Amino acid sequence: MSTTDAPDLTLPGLVHDLKNVFQTILDAADLLAGDPRWESVAGAIQRGAEHGQRLVRGVSQVTDSTFDFAVIAGIAVQFAGDFLRATHGPAIDFQRRIEPGLRIRGNPVGWERVLVNLLLNSVQAMPQGGHVQLTASTGEDGTRIVLADNGPGIPEEILPRIFDAHFSTKPSNTGIGLNIVRSIVRSNGGRVRAANRPEGGAEFVITLSSAG
Ligand SMILES: Nc1ncnc2c1ncn2[C@@H]1O[C@H](COP(=O)(O)OP(=O)(O)OP(=O)(O)O)[C@@H](O)[C@H]1O
């Protein structure tokens, strides 16, 4: 067998097979949605599978157009809420303050991944529940996206390492979420930094210069 006949075990091969996985989940959720008792569960399964489909389709998409940030923020917050309900998580109050009409440049799927990773980190940091606030606005210096929670915050000694690949304080996580976030933000010409808020909780600030 020549190398060109070798099965594709690389990312494109995985993307191909995952498409069938998500389609099957979507079709099964459709069946479930036909029963009023399972309608809301079916909705969560559908949204999860659609999120997965967008990830695999958008994995290598490069785009130079802009999108409506409020739409992507809404999808990401909805997904975090679905995640919470499915995992019997605590009560978290999500607030959004997005400047009306705010448009961001880049692949919306990438930004969906950024927001979902940050939101899930906040959720995982607050097993007793709490508040998460997502704000985004544009000023003279460019666009600022802030994700703030009122959890325990990030211990000062680990702050310099949290964006490193495979750094995690959670027993069963991989520790690559924030590394993905930083890569996507940088690929869009932006910067992301983490800090602790004076009033308690963690804060992630993304800045995109107007030129970027
Ligand atoms: N909002 C937050 N509050 C407190 N600590 C946080 C917060 N976000 C991230 N951290 C800390 O940063 C670490 C790295 O986060 P990262 O998202 O990269 O990995 P993870 O969440 O542990 O695993 P993964 O995202 O791969 O499932 C976390 O393990 C946690 O210690």
Ligand SMILES: [Mg+2]
């Ligand atoms: Mg994470």
